[in-house]
Amino acid sequence: MQDTQTLSSNTTSEMKVIAGDWITVCTKNDLVENSGVCALLPAHLVRGDAKIEDNLEVQIAIFYIKQINKVFAISNYDPIGKANVMYRGIVGSISDEPMVSSPLYKQHFSLETGICFEKPEYMLRTYLCRIQDNLVQVKVGSINHSSQ
Amino acid sequence: MIPVAVGFFYLKGIKMGQSIDNQSTSIHQTKVLIIGNGMVGHYFVEQLLLQQATVSICVLSGESRPAYDRVHLSEFFSGKTEQDLLLTTEQEYIDKGVEFHSNSKVDFINKQDKWVRTTSGNEYHYDILVLATGSYPFVPPIPGNDQPHCLVYRTIDDLHDIEASAKCSEVGVVVGGGLLGLEAANALKEAGLETHVVEFAPQLMAVQVDEAGGELLKQKIQALGVNVHTQKATQEIVKGDTCRYKMVFADGTYLETDLILFSAGIRPSDSLAREFDIKIGDRGGITINDYCQTSEESVYAIGECALWNNRIFGLVAPGYSMARTAASHILSGVSEQTPAFLGADMSTKLKLMGVEVGSIGDAHGNTAGAQTYSFENEPKGIYKKIVVDSTEEKLLGAVLIGDTSQYDTLLQYMLNGITLPEAPESLIMSFDGAEAPSVGADSLPDTASICSCHNVTKGDIVTALDNGENSLAGIKTCTKASTGCGGCAALLKSVVDSELEKRGVEVNTDICEHFAHSRQDLFNIVQVEQIATFDDLLSSHGKGLGCDICKPAAASIFASLNNEFVLKKPHIGLQDTNDTYLGNMQKDGTYSVVPRVAGGEITPDKLIVLGQVAKKYALYTKITGGQRIDLFGAQVQDLPQIWSILVEAGFETGHAYAKALRTVKSCVGSTWCRYGVQDSVGLAIDLENRYKGLRAPHKIKFAVSGCTRECAEAQSKDIGVIATENGWNLYVCGNGGMKPRHGDLFATDLDTDTLVKYIDRILSFYVKTADRLQRTATWMDNLEGGLAYLQDVIINDSLGLNQTLESQMEKVVDTYECEWKKAISNPESLKRFRQFVNSDKTDSNIQFVEERGQIRPATEDEKSQSNNQSIDIIELV
Structure with missing residues (x-):
């Protein structure tokens, strides 16, 4: 974290970014292999529907699955258990679709679509996420489902 | 993708609504009116719904609440609530389209025009009337039987009366030593009263068991602290000297008591039928034919109010089979699908205050030419008798006291007329651990009844498998087998397994889609x-x-x-x-902190530290059932600091979060207690320290009691140790929780070294062979050969595994480290203990309010929305 300019919600809510930019959240070293961490980001940077003057922050769970060398970013709020805990879930796959299981009541959510396998009426926001030069980055205005 | 799914649900809702409308407006429906909503009345409604009847259903119940489980009434006193006992709710009836009226007692029937009237004046039309009015307790005509604390045991309202009376009573008497009477005595005992049973006959449970069995039952029940007085005819109930009442007996003796509970049999509630000229038997009961019709063609009677072939059936299973017959007959008349009611088997198996009792068929050997074999093991308190026919080929009946493990097998012999083995006595004798022969699933005919609660035969199971079911769970859902009392679970499993095997289907024990292994x-x-x-x-x-x-x-x-x-x-x-996170996550995402308090022994200094930590971090504090202290509401980022203080003060992690050894509960033992015979606290601490940290398929709980009074409740634990004059008795595979199970006595009078050796081996064997998330109780129930097999493996080393099992345990014991001590000294581990990887802020959705001087999680309504962290949620409406 020390040698790169990373986005921390404490300091960067006024940072100017452009849709399509990738913003850095943390370094790869901050991630936990085959598990999750949580980041707090200004909502207007990552969510197309949030405005800067709302001054909102969102919690995003970021998972790193080493076997397929991929990072996934989804909302940290468990809509069924109603708590900010998704990053503490166990990751894995269901029929080859990467998923995370809620640590509260164990429902499974697709890491790609955010849809709950057991209760498809529940869906988590998903964000585009990548690792670039050892930096973990989320795409500005990149909510998956709104772009579909 | 999503909008489509939502639209689908929406459309489905509309469609369903429309079809209901159509039915109710354009087609005339037969109206079935049911008077009474006991277990059988409710079951009848379920049967109508199950057969997707196009009839309209209306239930009139005289009670204030819908149907509840009368069979398990006594559990009200061991912690079950009224809610737990309910079989349905008014809402459930409404959802299923059933019209339901509580507090609606019918007092008038017009058979001519087919309508009834309730006491409050409401009138209801019917096409078919079903009387499921049940029975009422018989109160013997003893002078003084109508005083305030003379009660009966039948309804939930009765339970409330008993509870209220018990609160201001010390002694309670049950009049009647039958099955229900002993259940009632259990209720009084659970309510904490000095309990007596007074029986007119010379023995207990005279209907179900023979004299020798009754005598042993009496001894066993007395040993449990219930006083039994047989051959006592109560003449009057007068004012007492030391208690509220005095019962005066015909032989001149008397008994003082504060509360009297009459449980001297039942009488059919047939007054409505009697008054409106529906045929009644000479000694009561509404006469029915083989299809449960009364003398009035459009009126049926089912359950305990009905009299078939001059018999009243006072058990729930025959009532259910009447309900099935009546429902089929109403819907399809006499047809192949309609089973006639032709009486019922009254065999029963039950546990009375922990004493196993079984009665099958002709228990008294009344059949002409009947011969008996009996077996008694006085030290162990076991009595078994079988009654066979004159040719010694068929089983007619049996009595089992103290051990009902052969009940299922014997019942199958009796019900299916299976030819007895050469030496019939082998069915009830066991020699040196050799298992008594059991009926193989293959030898059962298709007509064999597997589940008597839901009347499922082996043939039904075979049919379900033929129709494509291929798992035990599937069979349970589709046939309902084993979803009643559950007594047939083992038999059902062996039938399903053997049938699947015949079809070449391998039983799938894969743990999940990622591993094709158990x-x-x-x-x-x-x-x-x-x-x-x-x-x-x-x-x-x-x-x-x-x-x-x-x-x-x-x-x-x-x-x-x-x-x-x-x-x-x-x-x-x-x-x-x-x-x-080495803590137990709570509903709001915070964690609880539970340090180990081995054996429940804690110094004042350590208690103070716990208080200080709780105060400093504003944690909700509660004493656990395992004799330690639970601190709730700790946030992820605070856990390392909290534990640093605790570890500094000499605490270790309690593994409350792990599938591992939790606690070893203990009573105070011989060190302080006047009755203790061994140092239970010392042993508990040693055991807890030995096995702490042992990861297992599920959590493990121990307890050690210092004498037979069993204050540590060791028999409800995975491993229970009870002190004797000569050492320790070891109980295994007990369980509290959802489905309590008493531990099995594994070995007696062990010295401490042998005890520890046995526990080492048992736990290692459990860890090695159990399924995932399988507690020891279920493990034991599924272990082929059961207790005897486990004893053989552990005590006689029948598998030659003991050395491996011991060294496996030795390794775990030797490599123990406190996980919290290790975590706080390791920066890499600590990395995870923060809410945000890029911020020191905390989760603003975690909010507390104060209750009784401590914090509790705020409800959704109570949460303040003044913070700026968005609840990131997608509304899919």
Whole structure:
């Protein structure tokens, strides 16, 4: 974290970014292999529907699955258990679709679509996420489902 | 994708609504009116619904609440609530389209025009009337029987009366020593009263068991602290000298008591039928034919109010079969699908205050030419008798006291007329651990009844398998077998397994989609191939990325075998959140902190530290059932600091978060107690320290009691130890919780070294062979050969495994480390203990309010929205 300019919600809510930019959240070293961490980001940077003057922050769970060398970013709020805990879930796959299981009541959510396998009426926001030069980055205005 | 799914649900809702409308407006429906909503009345409604009847259903109940479970009434006094006993709710009836009226007692029937009237003046039309009015308790005509604390035991309202009376009573008497009377006595005992049973006959349970059985039952029940007085005819109830009342008996003796509970049999509630000229038997009961019709064609009677062939059936199973017959007859008349009611088998198996009692068929040997075999084991308190026909080929009946393990087998012999083995006595005798022969699933005919609660035969199960069901769970759902009392679970499993095997279907025990192995297979693979990480296990034996089933299971196996730190890099992603954060996650995402308090012994200084920590971090504080202290509401980022203080003060982690040994509960033992015969606290501390940290398929609880008074409740634990004059008695595989199970007595009068050796082996064997998340109780129930087999493995080393089992345990004991001590000294582990990877802020959705001087999580309505962290939620409406 020390040698790169990373986005921390404490300091960067006024940072100017452009849709399509990738913003850095943390370094790869901050991630936990085959598990999750949580980041707090200004909502207007990552969510197309949030405005800067709302001054909102969102919690995003970021998972790193080493076997397929991929990072996934989804909302940290468990809509069924109603708590900010998704990053503490166990990751894995269901029929080859990467998923995370809620640590509260164990429902499974697709890491790609955010849809709950057991209760498809529940869906988590998903964000585009990548690792670039050892930096973990989320795409500005990149909510998956709104772009579909 | 999503809008389509939502639209689908929406459309479905509309469609359903429309079809109901159509039915109710354009087609005339037969109206079935049911008077009474007891277990049988409710079951009848379920049967109508099950057959997707196009009739309209209306229920009139005289009670204030819908149907509830009368069979388990006495559990009200051991903690079940009124809610737990309910079989349905008014809402459930409404949802299913059933019209339901409580507090609606019918007092008028117009058979001519087919309508009834309730006491409050409401009139209801019917096409078919079903009387399910049940029965009422018989109160013997004894002068003084109508005083305030003379009660009966029948309804939930009765329970409330008994509870209220028990609160201001010390002594209670049950009049009647039959099955219900003993249930009632159990209720009084649970309510904490000095309990007596007064029986007119010379023995207890005279209907179901013979004289010798009755005598042993009496002894056993007395040993449990209930006083039994047989051959006592109560003449009057007068004012007492030391208690509220005095019961005066015909032989001149008397008994003082504060509360009297009459349970001297039941009488059919037939007054309505009697008054409106529906035929009644000479001694009461509404006469019915084989299709449960009364003398009035459009009026049926079912359950305990009905009289078939001059018999009243006072059990629930025959009532259910009447309900099935009546429902079929109403819907399809006499047809192949309509089973006639032709009486019922009254065999019963039950546990009265922990004493096993079984009665099958002709228990008294009344059949002409009947011969008996009996077996008595006085030291163990077991009595068994079988009644066979004159040719010694068929079983007619049986009595079992103290051990009903052969009940299912004997019942199958009797019901299906299976030819007895050469030496019929082998069915009830056991020689040196050899199992008595059991009926193989294959030898049962298709007509054999497997589940008597839901009347499922072996043929029904075969048909369901033919129709494509291929799992035990599927069979249970589709036939309802084993979903009543559950007594047939083992038999059902063996029938399903054997039928599946015949069809060449392998029973799927795969742990999940990623491994085609059972947990037991995985354990052996990991052990034999010395696999140390999940990645290796997955690449060599699995597929995909794993999941929340196989990962924690593998983590547990690695921990049991290698005992590496659970937060070590390759293991961290495998752990459930509780293990990852070494705390128990609560509903709001905070954690609870439970330090180990071995044996429940704690110094004042340590107590003070717990108080200080709780105060400093504003934690909700509660005493646990395992004799320790639970601190709730700790946030992820505070856990390391909290534990630093605790570790500094000499505390260790309590593993409350792990599938591992939790606590060893103890009573105060011989050190302080006047009655204790051994140092239970000392042993408890030693055992807890030995096995702490042992990861297992599920949590493990121990207890040690210092004498037979059993204050530590050791028999409800996975491992229970009870002190004797000569050493320790070891009980295994007990369980509290949802389905309580008493531990089995494994060995007696052990010295401490042998005790520890046996526990080492048993736990290692459990860890090695159990399924994932299988408590020891279920493990034992599924262990082929049961207790005797386990004893053979552990005591006689029949599998030659003992050395391995012991060294496996030795390794875990030797490599123990406190996980919290290790975590706080390891920066890599501490990395995870923060809410945000890029901020020091805390989760603003975690909010508390004060209640009774402490914090509790705020409800959604109470939460303040003044913070700026968005609840990131997608509304799909």
